[in-house]
Amino acid sequence: MIKRCNDFGAGGVSVAIGELADGLIIDLDKVPKKYEGLDGTELAISESQERMAVVVAKEDVDKFIELAETENIEATIVAKVVEEPRIKMYWRGKTIVDLSREFLNTNGDVKNAQVKVEKPDEEKSYLKKEEIKDIKTKWEETISDLNCCSQKGLVERFDSTIGANTVFMPFGGKYQLTPTQGMVARIPTLKGYTNTGTIMTFGYNPYIGVWSPFHAAIYAVVESVSKYVAIGGEYKKAYLTLQEYFEKLKDDPVRWGKPFVALLGAYYAQKQLCIGAIGGKDSMSGSYNELDVPPTLVSFCIGDVDTEKVVSNEFKKSGNKIMLLKTKMGQEDVIDFDDLKENYEIIHKLIESGKVLSASTIKNGGIADVITKSSMGNKIGCKLSTKEDLFYPYYGSFVIEVDGDIEEEKLEQIGETIDEEKIIVNEEITFELDNLIKIWEEPLEKVFPTRVKEETKPVENILSDKKCTITRKMPITKPRVFIPIFPGTNCEYDSSKAFEDAGAIVSTKVFKNLKPENIQESIDIFAKEIENAQIIMIPGGFSAGDEPDGSGKFISAVFRNPKLKDLIYKHLHEKDGLMLGICNGFQALVKLGLVPYGEIKEMDETMPTLTFNTIARHMSRMVNTKVVSKLSPWFSSVELGEEFTIPISHGEGRFIISEELKKKLIENGQIATQYVDFEGNASSDILYNPNGSVSAIEGITSPDGRVLGKMGHSERSYREIMKNMPGRQDQKLFESGVNYYRY
Amino acid sequence: MEVKRIYVKKKKGFEVEAKGLLSDIKENLLIKQLENIIILNRYDVTGITEENFKKAKYTIFSEPQVDETYEEMYPFSEKDNIFGVEFLPGQFDQRANSLEECLQIVADGNRPIAKSAKIYILQGNLTKEEVEKIKKYIINPVDSRECNLEKPGNLEQKMEEPEDVAIIEGFTTMTDEDAEKFYKKYGFAMDLADLKFCQAYFRDTEKRDPTMTEMKMIDTYWSDHCRHTTFLTKLEILDIKWDLLKNIYEQYLKGRNMIYENRKAKDICLMDIATIAVKELKKAGYLTNLDESEEINACSFKAEILVDGKPEEYLIMFKNETHNHPTEIEPFGGAATCLGGAIRDPLSGRVYVYQAMRVTGCGDPRKTVAETLPNKLPQRKLTNEAARGYSSYGNQIGLATRTSSRAISSKICCKKIRNWCISRSCTKRKCC
Structure with missing residues (x-):
């Protein structure tokens, strides 16, 4: 019945209705008002949320209004689609808008800007290796960093199970402590059920953007796709959508250079992976007085998957091997995309075969972050023995938990899961899991509380021997x-x-x-x-x-x-x-x-x-x-x-x-x-x-x-x-x- | 018509909101003298009979198990600092609206008029400055204001009949200088060149002066928000002092040549760079499941799924939405609006929204209020209110959500506070 449909956002009637057809006659007196006293201009352009504009055929109007009423929704005729490509608006009997579509579609005068690009300083690279002296301190610093620490008190405020299709709770494991690396939900169906679902992930690291918007875009894409792969997605089936948020560009060629290089970074990553960003949204207003937002490009990755096969990231049982699959770095801190694609295939094959019990991709916080989070969910500890840098953000690399042997020479064993609630690093340093959890939860506890001040008191266990005494009067097969x-x-x-x-x-x-x-x-x-x-x-x-x-x-x-x-x-x-x-x-x-x-x-x-x-x-x-x-x-x-x-x-x-x-x-x-x-x-x-x-x-x-x-x-x-x-x-x-x- | 007033206070042990606010203010505003806060919900109602008011008193206005009620008068103490907060006229007040809806049922269909306000009673030996500080922390002037403590004579909002829409006399014949003055006076989002472009249109094509509505509407149409003005700006590449990037830029140019082979090339602009990869990949035979229709405002791809073992074709749609500035100044409403837009947009494509991912960024929320920039909301308030706004909307609509936040240290970036809310809804629709 609906031929066209638009939602109301900024621009109100003029955009929501104005975009539905080339020729329109709009009667502003018919538009339902939230409160009195609005003049014609306000009626035409002010943002009016919670409304939709739809086009239906003349003969369907009554039926449409009737159907809306059964859902307790008000529907009103406010405009007519006409042949002549002009948009006209009437208010209190007067014409207050009468413009040609052609003119509106010009988008105004052609704008020009100049762009200048400088190479980012390699010395200041986010991806430069640093020497770690004290692993224990560094580990604790890492997991209490604002971008690694617990956000449970925030996440729990959002309904995560409505729809009854949630495959991953935001926090996994018996103790609900391992933050998952992405969302997985089954596709809703009105009748019947399907195992097919979607994986949705994101990638974004503001610290890379401050150094080089180009690299930030590449690693945003890599991070989002790697999370998707770690959950069980096939990278070739993935789609992206990008979010850009930059400072006001003014007339400054250097400022224009920032989104320019970021988008070229995203372009390069898409071409290398042969997957495309089919949507996006930009916002270029991130300045306040002298201050600017860091150059921001967030990548979202989505694809469909058999949810029976997806793998979450909390360790599942003790005695399993923990393997690392590392992706090579290419020139100038850009990841080696050929190696990355090969590794995506390996991980996907292993997950499909059912041999992987848990999987994570590495990001900021490095191996230490991944190991800590995987251990917490079921409080299954692990023993690490590796010479790898435990804190380096090996983007595009994976840590997986496997049961038994796996014939894949690119995989390198870095540890095993253990019964004790501990993380033991190279037989030198031991962390108690409960202690790590405390350190991880503490930073934002005051901002997003998870605990209450009230003390816990003992509570009686109730167990009643009362039995059901009512019985049905008449059998009914389909109540x-x-x-x-x-x-x-x-x-x-x-x-x-x-x-x-x-x-x-x-x-x-x-x-x-x-x-x-x-x-x-x-x-x-x-x-x-x-x-x-x-x-x-x-x-x-x-x-x-x-x-x-x-x-x-x-x-x-x-x-x-x-x-x-x-x-x-x-x-x-x-x-x-x-x-x-x-x-x-x-x-x-x-x-x-x-x-x-x-x-x-x-x-x-x-x-x-x-x-x-x-x-x-x-x-x-x-x-x-x-x-x-x-x-x-x-x-x-x-x-x-x-x-x-x-x-x-x-x-x-x-x-x-x-x-x-x-x-x-x-x-x-x-x-x-x-x-x-x-x-x-x-x-x-x-x-x-x-x-x-x-x-x-x-x-x-x-x-x-x-x-x-x-x-x-x-x-x-x-x-x-x-x-x-x-x-x-x-x-x-x-x-x-x-x-x-x-x- | 007579206005009835009722105050509702939570009983001891149930005043979680007041307790939370008390510790919040003590911790963040560092006001030690503040001993206690009492919060009252105040309702003013007209158009309800005495009998119905009585029926509603302990079922709608309050619950006797957890609330105490005070009709008409509350025993305020002279020692305490008292102020009230109400929504600005025109802001949606869900509390008053729901109250009206509930009372309407009791009153067999006749809907009374109700207004709500929150009264804060601050106890303790506070200075004038401290009270002002607390008020400033609680009241966000974008959506609320301090209310009168006296009971109004009636609740009707008198609105003057608005004047006719003005015609901008002499617009088509304005000199450049006058055009600039006009441009500055009305704070247009378009630039001066656009304004002159309009002048030429009205002078040469329409042969008349525009109305104010027309100018505002054109300004909206051409804004960055609606038409990606920045992303469509034609770029002139002055200099790339970086071989790696030069190389990728050349690949992009090559890609353009291939795509625009037989048709008019689009300008080199950010939008073109953002979209060319998909065009190239499609041409090379990738992205085969992409769905394209005439009416696209979100991205979608096709998937064949098994429903109870039988294959059915579905469309999976997703989109991202952002709401930085509105969320920064009015976090609760801004975040809710952002999600609303993200849900309704796919809905307009006749799909069902089933999951959302929320990604936000802000400065360190642990900073105290004293470290906040002038004229800005504290990070902690911002991030919490935005979360409350989104979750309130999303939880009510019934949208499964996963949220994640990125904090940006002020050490390596500016101290500007920011908040953006991107929600991506992934949706399906049956192919017809």
């Missing part, structure tokens, strides 16, 4: 699930697929609120859906942006509608219905009273709630949870005491409950799951209990177990596709819910 979608809900796709995979029929409906009459309409639609469904599932997301200052308020306002409240009561008490809420859904269930009370209640201060994580930020990672009660049919397919590694992603997951009520819930078996450490013990340590929940409570149920609310996103992990995360991830939650009606 129906209703998944309501609110403004801000974002887990509806993943949740629907999870239920469909388990054999249910899923119906989703959007709650609309653009017009006053939409509210009642939506309530009526929801009422019908609730009456038809066996299971109601409230998915995760940020309903109404978790505002005003608290999550789930929008959803709970909807379900407090007298008609819906009544139907929910019947669903749970008369109609043999089940209910599930995950993350935002759990927040809504708690704020309604559905857990732990089993019905919608007026709020008072004795009720439990979910509030802001003690660390006061969003938290996205994997956690270990233990099933501590089998009261609920939602856990019928797993054993009491079983543990699972489940993704979480929330800002308000801290479960608060009074001591008295908690005792009652434990007695009833209503505490369903707890956050646990590696020994299976409930914990208040933020390493295991990510939000500071009382008694490490992750999920609770209603008194009869029909309603379950939990923070962990079981719908994102049940397919167990993550490659750098040990532990079982399929909690069989959706299966259990569906099976309740089947057997």
Whole structure:
């Protein structure tokens, strides 16, 4: 239906709509305004985010507007495409723009600039070898350098698992400490699944750019492609996109020389590797008074891959060989591209053959950086014996972990993985891994905290012998699930697929609120859906942006509608219905009273709630949870005491409950799951209990177990596709819910 | 209509935001006398009945488990320093907007008007300068301002009816000198030569004076942001004092000759150098999976994937987006906008966005506020706010993200603070 489409960015209407066709008549009075008082010029050119401009045929207009409405989206006709190649805009009955396309397309007067290039000073080369006297000090300096140290507190603020296609968590290994060298995700499919995914990596080192923008561009490309290869990508199938960011060039030929040489560097690297940068973006405004940004060219590399074959970079087990594959340096600090290509082939072949257990490419920080990071994830140490420079940035070189012998003469063994949690260098220097981790985490801990000030206290292990006492009234082979979608809900796709995979029929409906009459309409639609469904599932997301200052308020306002409240009561008490809420859904269930009370209640201060994580930020990672009660049919397919590694992603997951009520819930078996450490013990340590929940409570149920609310996103992990995360991830939650009606 | 006011304060043990701010200010502004901070959320609402207000008090405005509420009055102490912060008019206030949406449900469809503000109560024996310092740290004048503590009589924003768009009288007949004055007065992004180019167009082709909208629109169209003006500037190579580079430059010239063999050669410009490799590689038979269509605003390649064992053709699309300057002055909004653009652009190509990589750079974020350049935000605030902006947007949209930051030491480069946000979304669409 859509013939052309543009998003609104800088330039507003004039660009977003203005670029859709050569001839246009735009009526600015029709453009929806965020606030009053804008004049014609502002309406035409001011940046107006969160909008799209689309071209549809005249006969499709009504259908298009209708479809937009079902998604709670406002669509308005604002312009007409015409033959005459002119762009015209009307405002309050007057023509305020009437320009020929030909003139606009000239891009103005032709600009000229002069370029001058000087050779960078070899003496100051970033790639010059330096003599290391004290390996121990240098090692510690290296891993605490701002560009090597931990950024976990920053990374965890970003949801890394939504979409249920994440193959690499940002931090790999049991301890979630090894930063991966790139992103890997499977390609999303509406129906069915695929193993094919994409690898995405980047390369950039500002320090090289300051010395020589030409070299910086080359090594940005090399770094990005090498990371991609280390993960398992075939370099010939890779594509690049480049980001340039430079100082204001003014009329200075020397300043113009900087992007000029950088782009020639990128040109050279592309030609040598026979892969192309098919996209890019430039920004040339990096100056403030006398200060300029360092010449910057960032290379991004992407390609498709069979995700079953990708390899992450944390060491997998002790007793394995650690091998180095080094790429030669050519003239003038430019890498030997022929050798590089040969090495890319070798690494790819080895990964395809399944012989490589972990792989990294070397960058700033050298071998020391790679070894430290690979060791941390599973706390598998290593013994190094090599004469190689441990700190030199051997771009385009690889460190791989292999099990057994490999016949490849270019590979050189530099060490082996060991049981002890130590890194031992040439039998002289020993680092304790825990100590290295501390040094690595410390530099940015204050800026991006990962720890909280609250002390950890012992937490009771709950284990209930209560059994599920409810049984279905009528067998239903394909139970129906209703998944309501609110403004801000974002887990509806993943949740629907999870239920469909388990054999249910899923119906989703959007709650609309653009017009006053939409509210009642939506309530009526929801009422019908609730009456038809066996299971109601409230998915995760940020309903109404978790505002005003608290999550789930929008959803709970909807379900407090007298008609819906009544139907929910019947669903749970008369109609043999089940209910599930995950993350935002759990927040809504708690704020309604559905857990732990089993019905919608007026709020008072004795009720439990979910509030802001003690660390006061969003938290996205994997956690270990233990099933501590089998009261609920939602856990019928797993054993009491079983543990699972489940993704979480929330800002308000801290479960608060009074001591008295908690005792009652434990007695009833209503505490369903707890956050646990590696020994299976409930914990208040933020390493295991990510939000500071009382008694490490992750999920609770209603008194009869029909309603379950939990923070962990079981719908994102049940397919167990993550490659750098040990532990079982399929909690069989959706299966259990569906099976309740089947057997 | 009557305005209702309500203050909401977190109960003891739940005031994580205030606690975080307190230690942040103590550590970064080094204000030792500051003993405590209390943060209140203040809401002003009109268009709601007493009954509905009561219903919403403990379900929408607050939660009795974690909040305390104060209707109309809060017992402020004379000893404390008190100030409030609100968004500038026209800035999107998600808190007030969501409040209205929630209240609308309670009120059966009638949407009340709401405004939100945050009130900061500073306790401790502070000097005037210290209070100002704290205010400056908290309020970013690009998006917010200090608000009045008195309750307004109504919440309607009165807006004057704007005037008609001006026609720039005499533009076509301006002398060079007047043109230069005009150019300086309006701060155009185009250069003076462009302005004269416009003058000639309106004089010779349109035979009339332009409107202000037309001039601003042309300026936008020809800006670096929309049209890569810098990258399309024709280059004259004065001198290359470097054999290796001269050699590569010659390879590029040779490549050009081959590509532009039978057609008009493009000017030698940064854009040409950036794009010629792909043209050469294609001609030589590489990049066979490249997808090209008439309507391209992101790059894409074809991939045959097996869905449940059956081959299907997909397009993988990716793009990078940057937002340096906006993020530097308004980190939260700037970063969110950057990601918004990066998502919507591929969306306009009818694809589904499924992963993003965020790469940022900034100076050492451990530096104290005292080391910040005048008129700039501290690195720590910048980097944290930008992360908050991106993650707020990305987490809400539901976009799996991996982020990485490069710090640039001031030892080897300038002290300029900078921040760029590149997000690359990789997307798919079914081929039709």
